[in-house]
Amino acid sequence: MLKILIPTLMLIPTAWLVPAKWLWTTTLGQSMMIALVSLIWLNSTAETGWSTLNPYMATDPLSTPLLVLTCWLLPLMILASQNHMSPEPKNRQRTYISLLTSLQVFLILAFGATEIIMFYVMFEATLIPTLIIITRWGNQTERLNAGTYFLFYTLAGSLPLLIALLLLQNETGTLSMITLQYSKPFQLLTFGDKLWWAGCLVAFLVKMPLYGIHLWLPKAHVEAPIAGSMVLAAVLLKLGGYGMMRMMIMLDPLTKELSYPFIIFALWGIIMTGSICLRQTDLKALIAYSSVSHMGLVAGGILIQTPWGFTGALVLMIAHGLASSALFCLANTNYERTHSRTMILARGLQMVLPLMTTWWFIASLANLALPPLPNLMGELMIITSLFNWSWWTILLTGAGTMITAGYSLYMFLMTQRGPLPSHIIALAPSHSREHLLLALHLLPLMLLILKPELVWGWTA
Numbered sequence: 001m002l003k004i005l006i007p008t009l010m011l012i013p014t015a016w017l018v019p020a021k022w023l024w025t026t027t028l029g030q031s032m033m034i035a036l037v038s039l040i041w042l043n044s045t046a047e048t049g050w051s052t053l054n055p056y057m058a059t060d061p062l063s064t065p066l067l068v069l070t071c072w073l074l075p076l077m078i079l080a081s082q083n084h085m086s087p088e089p090k091n092r093q094r095t096y097i098s099l100l101t102s103l104q105v106f107l108i109l110a111f112g113a114t115e116i117i118m119f120y121v122m123f124e125a126t127l128i129p130t131l132i133i134i135t136r137w138g139n140q141t142e143r144l145n146a147g148t149y150f151l152f153y154t155l156a157g158s159l160p161l162l163i164a165l166l167l168l169q170n171e172t173g174t175l176s177m178i179t180l181q182y183s184k185p186f187q188l189l190t191f192g193d194k195l196w197w198a199g200c201l202v203a204f205l206v207k208m209p210l211y212g213i214h215l216w217l218p219k220a221h222v223e224a225p226i227a228g229s230m231v232l233a234a235v236l237l238k239l240g241g242y243g244m245m246r247m248m249i250m251l252d253p254l255t256k257e258l259s260y261p262f263i264i265f266a267l268w269g270i271i272m273t274g275s276i277c278l279r280q281t282d283l284k285a286l287i288a289y290s291s292v293s294h295m296g297l298v299a300g301g302i303l304i305q306t307p308w309g310f311t312g313a314l315v316l317m318i319a320h321g322l323a324s325s326a327l328f329c330l331a332n333t334n335y336e337r338t339h340s341r342t343m344i345l346a347r348g349l350q351m352v353l354p355l356m357t358t359w360w361f362i363a364s365l366a367n368l369a370l371p372p373l374p375n376l377m378g379e380l381m382i383i384t385s386l387f388n389w390s391w392w393t394i395l396l397t398g399a400g401t402m403i404t405a406g407y408s409l410y411m412f413l414m415t416q417r418g419p420l421p422s423h424i425i426a427l428a429p430s431h432s433r434e435h436l437l438l439a440l441h442l443l444p445l446m447l448l449i450l451k452p453e454l455v456w457g458w459t460a
Contacts, residue, residue, distance in 0.1 A: 001057045001112055004071065007034050008105050015097040020090045024082050027097050031075040038071035042454050050114075050178060057112040058178070065318050065455040066242055070107045070235050072444065073325065074100060077227035079437045080329050083336055084226065085137075096137065100227055103129040107235055111242060116165055116175040119246070120158075123203075123239055127154055130220075130228065130236065137225040146219035153216040157206030160199035167196060168250070181249050188254045197254045200247045205262065207240030208295045211269020221288035222341075226332040229284065233291050233328055234321035241295070241317050244302045245310060252305075259303040266299040267386075267396040274403030278410065283334065283341045286411055287327045290367060293400065294320045300393075301382035307459045308385040314457040316378025319445060323366035323375060326441035330360055333434050334415065337427045343411070348420035349427075356430050357416045359438040366445055368408035369401065374448045374455065 011030055018026045041064045044051050050058040059067060077100050085093050103126060110122035127150075135147040169175050172183045188197065206213045217237075221229050248255065273293040280286040294316065301313035331341070333356060338346040350357040369375040379401065386393040448455060 001052055001054060004034060004038050005105065005108060008101060008108065011101040012098045015094045015101065023093060024078065028075055028078045031078055035071045035075055038068050041068055056114060056118060058114050059112060062245060062314065062457045063111045063242065065314065066238055067108060067111045069318055069321050070104060070111065073231060073234050074104045076437055076440055077230050079433060080230060080332060081225065081227045082433065099129040099133055103231060110239060114177050116177060120162060120165060123243065124158060126236060127151065130232065133228040134220055134224045138223040140223060143223040146223035149216040150220040153206055153213065157203040161203035164196050164199035177246060185252060194254065194258060197251050197258055200251055201244060204240040204243040205299065208237060208299055209292060210262065210265055210299055211272060211292060211296055212265050214292045217292060218285050218288040222282065222284045226328065229328040230325045233324040237291060237295055238317045238321060241298050241302060241313060248302065248305055255305060263300050263303050266296040267393060269293065269296040270400035271396060271403065274400055274407060277407035278403065281342055281344065283331045283343050283415065286407065287324065287331060290407065291324050293404065297379060297382050300386055304385060304389045306385045308381050311456050311459045312378045312381025312385060315374050315452065315455050316382060318455045319374035319378055322441050322445045323363060326363045326438055327367060329437055329441065330363055333430065338424065343414045346424065347414055348418045350416045351420045352427050353430050355435065359442065360412055360416050362442050364408045364412040368405045372449050373445060374452060377452060
């Protein structure tokens with residue numbers, strides 16, 4: 001654990017001490033080294049159970065893929081931010097890189113924690129750097145509004161969780177994830193127990209976000225700078241799913257009945273947010289709403305508590321993290337050239353940036369879950385397990401996949417095909433930096449086709 005954490009922490013002094021002209025190359029190089037070293041975690045010798053165990057942190061098949069995804073994302077965020085940060089004063093660039101690094105530290109501590117309270121503290125700590133990134137480097141003036149939404153939705157969801165965890169500590173005497181799964185099952189009978197159950201899950205459902213409490217997400221995504229959007233889509237939404245999987249073990253007898261309304265919201269949200277995407281004019285908002293719809297599937301897969309549902313949820317979380325982050329990078333390359341997120345203003349870009357269109361095509365197909373990509377694997381497992389649980393769900397999930405295919409192709413055709421508008425004449429060519437950035441998103445996605453058991457979680 002420390003061989004990843006200490007170099008990550010040392011990135012902050014690196015960012016402040018390195019000469020100005022080497023700032024981006026040095027931090028990128030160091031973060032890329034950390035990302036490559038983190039791949040060791042995937043080579044877990046233990047078939048089941050925990051590895052790299054120390055008193056506070058450990059990895060197991062559930063947290064390892066998410067930890068590697070977190071480490072993989074920092075160099076990509078640095079790579080993506082380089083262009084739009086170049087006009088800023090050097091000190092602000094250094095602050096920006098330090099914030100991204102601190103975010104990675106908190107995320108590693110959150111996914112690696114064995115104590116639930118430590119996980120909770122780190123879950124909350126990720127709020128601070130994200131909030132500063134959104135409200136300080138966002139594009140429009142609405143960023144302050146978006147930051148307020150983001151902060152208050154997350155805090156309102158998280159406070160009941162803290163009380164629920166303290167009650168749990170009082171009851172069992174431990175909050176260690178390693179021992180909690182062996183504690184005696186609770187007899188959750190009273191109304192207070194039902195409130196406790198809700199308190200344990202609502203924080204994670206807000207973070208995921210579940211349809212109905214998702215309003216902070218489109219705002220935060222649209223107003224955040226590129227690195228903010230990437231880390232929100234790829235890792236911060238996954239904190240919710242990860243936390244739910246960890247808490248589900250203890251909430252067992254009640255979940256059978258109490259999870260119905262949440263599953264209904266999640267599945268209805270797939271249809272609703274998909275329909276919103278079909279008539280969306282803003283490119284970043286479209287990608288943000290598509291995240292809500294994918295995470296609705298993940299929530300459904302986790303709430304029915306079957307091994308297939310859990311596996312599908314984890315696979316879909318990893319695949320969605322890479323695909324969604326790639327789409328935000330693509331939207332950002334468009335925005336940096338046309339200075340507008342409105343899709344109608346920038347279309348027919350295949351004529352001027354043909355190689356970028358290839359990346360758009362692959363990312364759109366990943367978003368609509370084309371076989372044999374991991375996105376499809378995750379969706380199929382979740383849809384199958386939901387169908388096995390109740391065959392009515394196939395109507396909602398089936399319609400959801402159709403709508404997803406519809407808006408993904410709509411997004412691709414709107415931005416890339418058709419005649420080039422006359423006002424787009426002098427576009428900057430695409431840089432090798434951008435092609436490298438997208439290759440590093442989409443190659444891992446393609447390579448996971450060959451060895452999906454890396455991200456299968458507990459059932460591998």
